[in-house]
Amino acid sequence: MDLFDKISKNLGGPIGQHQKWSHGYFSFPKLEGEISAHMMFNGKEHLVWSLNNYLGLANHPEVRQADAQAAADYGMAYPMGARMMSGNTKQHEALEKGLAEFVGMEDAFLLNYGYQGMVSIVDTLVDRNDVIVYDAESHACIIDGVRLHMGKRFVYQHNDMASFEKQLERATKLTDQSGGGILVITEGVFGMSGAQGKLKEIVALKQKYNFRLLIDDAHGFGTMGKTGAGTHEEQDCIEDIDVYFGTFAKSMAGIGAFVAAKKDIVAFLRYNMRSQTFAKALPMPMVIGLQKRFELLKSKPELREKLWTVARTLQNGLRERGFDIGITNTMVTPVFLKGDLFEATSLTRDLRENYGIFCSIVVYPVIPKGLIILRLIPTATHSLEDVQRTLDAYSEVALKLKEGYYKEDKAAVLA
DSSP states (O other): OOTTHHHHHHTTHHHHTTHHHHBTTTBSOOEESSSSSEEEETTEEEEEOOOOOTTSOTTOHHHHHHHHHHHHHHTTTOSOSOTTTTOOOHHHHHHHHHHHHHTTOSEEEEESOHHHHHHHHHHHHOOTTOEEEEETTOOHHHHHHHHHOSSEEEEEOTTOHHHHHHHHHHHHHHHHHHOOOEEEEEESBOTTTOOBOOHHHHHHGGGTSOOEEEEEOTTTTTTSSSSSOOHHHHTTOGGGOSEEEEESSSTTOSSOEEEEEOHHHHHHHHHHOHHHHTSOOOOHHHHHHHHHHHHHHHHOHHHHHHHHHHHHHHHHHHHHTTOBOTTOOSSOEEEEEEOOHHHHHHHHHHHHHHHOEEOEEEOTTTSOTTEEEEEEOOOTTOOHHHHHHHHHHHHHHHHHHHTTTTOOOHHHHHO
């Protein structure tokens, strides 16, 4: 069989099979203009709830100035090469030091990308004798890192501590025989449901079991905790986290990520993470721009306060109107509705074309058939007027859904 035959027969996989009618609108849409709560889509201005620009730093004037000046001073190429060979600078190291102090760790290491970074962290920390125990709703970057593991791995039901302990017991029996260790992986904030990982309850089990804990706090870094240091600060268990991962793509509105831990662990990662050893260092304009973003994240708590004002107003309003937003206790706001794929697409098109509201739609195979998630991402750039407009629109489309307005036949939707 020709290698490409299976691609033709598979029609692009579970998501890609819909590309002929969804591409450019539901998948790979183009949001244009200045990054903000209001952008252009399909030639019309839309109220946008799909960007993880939590603190509104993407177009902050001080950030734009720092980015532009750094690009003028250094160009986009410097430094050339991987950090280990020729791409290290004082600015990279200074950012690492500041990040480590902020999240309560001894040291930190910059990573070129968040997704790639997490995959590589998992791959580097464990060998075939070790066992991984991870949450069932972990992000794809964790899942792909786990897939690289040549040893055993056990998954526990999402945020279920009874299930978690059961898997710890299984892992402990195996490592007692193999002489390996146990790596537990969870998230600080689960980006789909908005639930916090049960960090406090997980670390409490360290008294009974021997394991190390890695948390992916992509959504929690900069948004959670008294100072924004993360979900481990929010849950008052900073000292119990062994390896902390944060990304710059969310609250920092940039590119890249970092991993933080004790000095010897970071040193090991620094010299053994293949995704970084063989990759070009973050360009200097991004590093300097990240320093400015980091400075604003720490010095302007009003940005985080604005984010939470918008998030709480939105979530309270949705609950008051009878919407199911699950168990979110973070800024991530999922709205759960019932309907099939074509009801979901018709409803989303109605929101965009007739209400000027752009939000992310989540359907099968990401979630079970018959469910729809309209995921809202509040930011500091949204206003309370934006919230009210969205609440009114959601009430109207929910009523339409209930009354069967979106039960169009497949041909009509695809048209």
